[in-house]
Amino acid sequence: MSDWTGIIDDVASHVTLLKELGVRTVELPPGFFAAWDKPAAAPAPAAAPVPLAKLTLPGPVAEAPPAAGPLAPEARRKALADIAERVGVCVNCPLHAAGRANVVPGQGNPDSPDVMFIGEAPGEEEDRQGLAFVGAAGQFLTKMIEAMGYTREQVFIANICKCRPPRNRVPDAVEMQKCLPFLREQIRVIRPKTIVLLGGTAIKGILNSQMGVTRIQGTWTSYEGIPVMPTYHPSYIIRFENSGDAAGMKTAKLHVWNALKLVLARLGKPVPQPGKKG
Numbered sequence: 001m002s003d004w005t006g007i008i009d010d011v012a013s014h015v016t017l018l019k020e021l022g023v024r025t026v027e028l029p030p031g032f033f034a035a036w037d038k039p040a041a042a043p044a045p046a047a048a049p050v051p052l053a054k055l056t057l058p059g060p061v062a063e064a065p066p067a068a069g070p071l072a073p074e075a076r077r078k079a080l081a082d083i084a085e086r087v088g089v090c091v092n093c094p095l096h097a098a099g100r101a102n103v104v105p106g107q108g109n110p111d112s113p114d115v116m117f118i119g120e121a122p123g124e125e126e127d128r129q130g131l132a133f134v135g136a137a138g139q140f141l142t143k144m145i146e147a148m149g150y151t152r153e154q155v156f157i158a159n160i161c162k163c164r165p166p167r168n169r170v171p172d173a174v175e176m177q178k179c180l181p182f183l184r185e186q187i188r189v190i191r192p193k194t195i196v197l198l199g200g201t202a203i204k205g206i207l208n209s210q211m212g213v214t215r216i217q218g219t220w221t222s223y224e225g226i227p228v229m230p231t232y233h234p235s236y237i238i239r240f241e242n243s244g245d246a247a248g249m250k251t252a253k254l255h256v257w258n259a260l261k262l263v264l265a266r267l268g269k270p271v272p273q274p275g276k277k278g
Helices: 004-020 073-088 124-129 136-147 173-190 200-207 234-243 246-267
Strands: 115-119 156-159 194-198 221-223 226-231
Touching: 073 173, 115 136, 115 173, 115 200, 124 136, 136 234, 136 246, 156 173, 173 200, 194 200, 194 246, 200 221, 200 226, 226 246, 234 246
Parallel strands: 115 156, 115 194, 194 226
Antiparallel strands: 221 226
């Protein structure tokens, strides 16, 4: 078998994915083909750093997360338990006195999982159980995870805020500011290979961006060197379902699934066939 076979297969798979996403053209630099007939030139200068909110097409390989060397599995679990303990006694914002039943630090695979999902804040059921994404939106997220070929235990699931805002309202700026250090610390401990941001609050919190989810969803950016894919929150899709808007729900689902397929491509994972789990 030729050494080029694997490269050709990867290129073919990537082109097929771009075709599914509606990409029909690719820009090539002037003189691209002529360069094949010329001797190799000196390496070009390194490109300028891409701004955080710069919208780019995904590459085929996941970027390595930053920070010092990874912790051993037991050390990671201990570090996350310590964060959860501090979350449990946190009184840094008004949410601790807003009738919370339980804090919701997040749960899942702490050992550099392929994907870390980050949402907005706990809802009623999450507050009752102390677990992230276990209500109606959580059931839809489970379907998303399984469609990618994973189980909930193989990924990590968390939120921007660890306490439920009253009446499930959006967390305000102070609440997010006080809670984000816990999440950032979790990310450094967990070291996920990719992050999927679910909804506008997660985008605002992690990327410090005011761009709406409709504009940025499905487009790669990064957080501390970790590839980040923003997309819609499961509750956004559920609203279409509850209102009987079948067309809107179908479109929203397609956008989310396309974003998740980009994550799989970035990780070098195949897209599972319907009804099959990896």
